[in-house]
Amino acid sequence: xxxxxxxTSGGDAPGMNACVRAVVRTALSMGVEEVIGIKRGYAGxxxxxxxxxxxxxxxxxxxKGGTILMSARSKEFRTKEGREKAAAQLRQHxxxxxxxxxxxxxxxxxxxxxxxxxxxxxxxxxxIDNDIYGTDYTIGYDTALNTAMEAIDKIKDTAxxxxxxxxxxxxxxxxxxxxxxxxxxTGAEAVLIPESKTNIDDLVxxxxxxxxxxxxxxxxxxxxxxxxxxxxxxxxxxxxxxxxYEIRVTILGHVQRGGRPTCADRVLASRxxxxxxxxxxxxxxxxxxxMVNNQIQLTPFGQAIKHHQDINQQLMKMVEILS
Ligand code: F6P
Numbered sequence: 001x002x003x004x005x006x007x008t009s010g011g012d013a014p015g016m017n018a019c020v021r022a023v024v025r026t027a028l029s030m031g032v033e034e035v036i037g038i039k040r041g042y043a044g045x046x047x048x049x050x051x052x053x054x055x056x057x058x059x060x061x062x063x064k065g066g067t068i069l070m071s072a073r074s075k076e077f078r079t080k081e082g083r084e085k086a087a088a089q090l091r092q093h094x095x096x097x098x099x100x101x102x103x104x105x106x107x108x109x110x111x112x113x114x115x116x117x118x119x120x121x122x123x124x125x126x127x128i129d130n131d132i133y134g135t136d137y138t139i140g141y142d143t144a145l146n147t148a149m150e151a152i153d154k155i156k157d158t159a160x161x162x163x164x165x166x167x168x169x170x171x172x173x174x175x176x177x178x179x180x181x182x183x184x185x186t187g188a189e190a191v192l193i194p195e196s197k198t199n200i201d202d203l204v205x206x207x208x209x210x211x212x213x214x215x216x217x218x219x220x221x222x223x224x225x226x227x228x229x230x231x232x233x234x235x236x237x238x239x240x241x242x243x244x245y246e247i248r249v250t251i252l253g254h255v256q257r258g259g260r261p262t263c264a265d266r267v268l269a270s271r272x273x274x275x276x277x278x279x280x281x282x283x284x285x286x287x288x289x290x291m292v293n294n295q296i297q298l299t300p301f302g303q304a305i306k307h308h309q310d311i312n313q314q315l316m317k318m319v320e321i322l323s
Pocket of ligand 1: 010011012127128129171172173174224257
């Protein structure tokens with residue numbers, strides 16, 4: 001292949017830039033003559049919003065959050081006409097292969113696209129949610145965990161000072177990985193996640209028990225997609241049944257998506273970026289490169305999006321024992 005493209009899509013994740021850098025430099029070092037950056041994900045692919053990426057174009061970005069290529073969630077790419085426009089743009093620009101950095105939505109789009117068109121795609125898992133099968137960790141997850149953990153540590157200080165109960169909502173529309181890990185790391189009293197049914201009465205019993213044991217503050221970490229509602233709603237339901245604590249709610253929101261990537265995310269992003277180009281040039285397509293037990297592993301798009309990783313039930317149990 002003499003000309004390939006790379007893009008970032010869906011929710012941005014810290015480390016995406018490190019991955020773009022690795023893709024560009026690996027490709028150029030392996031004899032690819034041109035690397036094209038597609039701006040704004042699939043939306044930019046449809047619009048032909050392409051930039052030439054040289055080795056120097058990706059200097060000084062490894063430490064930066066966000067994505068220099070920008071990102072988007074494209075409605076038009078969900079239509080056949082949109083995908084045909086995108087394919088025409090790629091062909092017109094002589095692009096022979098594409099590296100797609102993103103999560104569930106990105107690979108769903110890539111799977112449909114590569115089923116219709118003969119342009120090879122390789123995926124790299126980049127999302128703070130860690131909800132992709134075929135990799136132990138996704139790019140951005142570690143940074144988001146550390147951001148949320150630091151924020152909750154701070155909330156604990158003020159919760160203690162005022163003898164309060166805090167509900168802290170973290171990201172994860174469909175997945176509780178961020179909630180589970182940050183809950184363990186901050187010693188939360190309870191963690192509420194979409195993967196397991198939330199029982200408000202049981203939660204109230206736990207909180208009452210803690211209160212009786214003279215715990216003077218409590219933290220409940222809530223994944224945004226929890227079945228019992230958002231943190232405000234759950235806080236209201238708890239307050240109606242138990243008034244032992246004064247309650248406050250914090251929504252961490254998009255602060256979790258930004259910031260400088262951690263060392264773990266930069267190294268993961270670099271390794272996956274290198275592997276993506278190697279596999280693309282070796283003729284692989286419609287597959288995602290992941291890291292499993294510290295080894296590169298390939299997983300077809302269909303499997304990566306279909307079989308979400310499972311939440312480790314032992315971790316759930318641990319929260320109960322340690323709280
Ligand atoms: O990137 C994944 C994610 O951060 C989810 O955890 C969250 O639900 C969603 O994106 C938010 O997306 P948006 O920024 O489009 O509102």
